[in-house]
Amino acid sequence: MNRRDFIYKTSIAGSSAIASPQIIDSLISTGKKPKSVIIIGAGFAGLSAAYKFVQNEVSVTVLESRNRIGGRVFSHNPENAAGQVIELGAEWVGASHERIISLCNTFGLILDNNQFETDTSISGIHRKDGEWEFGTVMNEFWNKKAALWKNMTEKEKRKLDKTDWWRYLSNLNIDEKDMQIRELLDSTDFGESIRQASAYSAFSEYAESSEKNEMDLKIRGGNGLLAHKFSEAIGIEKIKLNHTVKSIEQTNRKGVKVICDNGSSFEADKIICAIPTFSLLKINWLPDLPSRTYDALQELQYARIGKYPILFSERFWQREDFDMITDTPAHYFYHGTKGQPGQSGVLTCYATGDKGEVLASIDKKRRSEIILEALAPAFGNVKKYVQEEMMYYWGQDKYSSGAYAFYGKYQRFDVMPTLKKSFMHCFFAGEHLADWQGFMEGAINSGEEAADLILRGH
Ligand SMILES: Cc1cc2nc3c(=O)[nH]c(=O)nc-3n(C[C@H](O)[C@H](O)[C@H](O)COP(=O)(O)OP(=O)(O)OC[C@H]3O[C@@H](n4cnc5c(N)ncnc54)[C@H](O)[C@@H]3O)c2cc1C
Structure with missing residues (x-):
């Protein structure tokens, strides 16, 4: 169901x-x-x-x-890039998102693979994809979440809306280190800390999503x-x-x-x-x-997400499918020009909640330092490659005041239907x-x- x-x-x-x-x-x-x-x-x-x-x-x-169509879908050509396009708003088309995929087919739009393999950078230590993994408890839960959801009664599902996702996971005795990574990963989806996200919203989304959690595709050209x-x-x-x-x-x-x-x-x-x-x-x-x-x-409420993309003269991250979570205010990076031709490329820094807001409010120089410092454990000093720095903070968007709606506890079955x-x-x-x-x-x-x-x- x-x-x-x-x-x-x-x-x-x-x-x-x-x-x-x-x-x-x-x-x-x-x-x-x-x-x-x-x-x-x-x-x-x-x-x-x-x-x-x-x-x-x-x-x-x-x-x-606005003077443009698309609303929170906002494709952008960096000034100094050779025709490359990045997304300042919505990024991924999910593999389960049947209607948008069908519309792309109708209109002759091509969907390219936009999946990533995730590195971590925690406490200044960079671990490439494949060099880190969750513990047994976390892995076991994640692997069987879809079956658990399917077997839950409606009453049990509703009950989840009374608690938050962080508390639900901690009650499973998940390792503290894994909880930290879960928070960093899942808060990129909800746009705020999972301590505030409804466990119902989170469980239903993760149980019913594609393996990469709908971070699968992107429309070629934006x-x-x-x-x-x-x-x-x-x-x-x-x-x-x-x-x-x-x-x-x-x-x-x-x-x-x-x-x-x-x-x-x-x-x-x-x-x-x-x-x-x-x-x-x-x-x-x-x-x-x-x-x-x-x-x-x-x-x-709406999620506070800021995107702070940087155009670099070289793709020093080397892997087209590079993304990385960090425990710094820069939060999360992904390759924003994956699969697009050219030597230069964009790494988009994507920060949520307080982190997104802080990066938006500090001055440009300090923001740039924080973002580049967050890349240092993985790539050293990459300042010499910087060609253009961009930003869009959705928390201050004149029309939405946030990236997308954020359903907290007790809201899904009340606020949404109303x-x-x-x-x-x-x-x-x-x-x-x-x-x-x-x-x-x-x-x-x-x-x-x-x-x-x-x-x-x-
Ligand atoms: C940073 C970010 C990342 C995202 N990532 C993804 C993702 O990876 N995958 C995904 O599928 N989705 C993602 N989304 C969500 C996606 O963008 C939205 O769900 C979707 O675009 C919302 O569409 P909408 O039509 O509901 O609202 P909107 O796109 O906000 O459209 C509403 C329009 O109404 C206009 N408007 C407002 N008030 C008035 C008024 N009084 N009179 C006239 N016009 C008005 C606004 O200007 C706007 O253009 C992301 C969004 C953001 C911001």
Whole structure:
């Protein structure tokens, strides 16, 4: 049973938690297809929803704040690189992420292998992949986690949401050294310490993910190409950039009216808000959002991830599939230009939580020193190879205030279904509402689900 079925079944079974309301709503369809729909947000959730409407001949307008499409998918060409592309936002397409893989096939996009073999650098000692391993307890648990998950009762799974992933693992008597590595590895997935992550979110993700935990593939030429393919299929003229929605007015009879900060306004039968919660809270709603929705919006946090890529004149790390966790503020490195031609290459420093925030706030010189010092145990002084230093700290992104939603204890079965609940003519989408939460796949699934509900006459 996947996570969606689980949430649905447990809530239908009469527990105090709410079932995914959009699923429940789907039982009460009017069967009337709308004539026009407005979508707020040209990230993967908004674009996938718009694509679905265009395919079903429903008039659609997409309103986007930024001067670009893609949202948290943000491919970038370093100025001094010879045509190489790196990702400042979403990086990996998972092998289990069926929908994004199928869309890449439809649009003729090529997916390249983007798997890595992990080195460690702990207490100043560098160990190459193959030179370090977890202890027996950790290994045994990891190897049987999928079977354990499969055999758990629904009640047992729900109970996991009451504790954090760190505590759950420590109760298994995992070695302290292994716990440290687990924290360093898994906090790159959640974007914050596993001491705060729900054990339900972590266990379900790791039990159902590919062997490399969905760090498998990448779109050749940049993940942003999928956004461009979407926009061509939707019709570029239907996507209005630099349009920040500031108010949403709904009436039962007339539908929806949206007003943007540049004075323009749009009307439609239905609307999908495919934006992060931080942005939703800035909108003036008429009538106001239900108080429970408002509370849930205030409860959900987002992960603080910073990417600090460096373009080096030589790939001194030698292995194309190089990545490395460290116990320094630089946290994690991976080869950001894996498989791309050229002598130069990018190592992306990827720091989460407090580490990501500290690296963002200190001055450029000190940040550079910290990052290069973290590479020293493995490669010595590599300053001479530095050609360009870049950064994007998502904790201060104007529209999301974080990389992706971070579900803590007691939130998965409460906050998520509440935020999914439609409100008059308004439906909600975005990675924060998906089974594959925190992934491009989840954003696409959620956009398509919201569009499906509207197309079925809700
Ligand atoms: C650092 C980082 C690493 C990641 N790594 C991965 C990974 O390896 N693999 C993976 O699959 N996923 C990864 N993700 C997650 C992935 O990027 C997201 O899940 C997905 O892109 C979210 O899409 P979305 O459409 O829900 O939201 P967004 O992409 O945020 O789109 C929402 C859009 O709405 C716009 N907007 C906001 N407010 C308004 C308004 N009032 N009016 C108009 N427009 C508005 C925003 O500008 C934005 O463009 C990563 C994300 C980050 C940041």
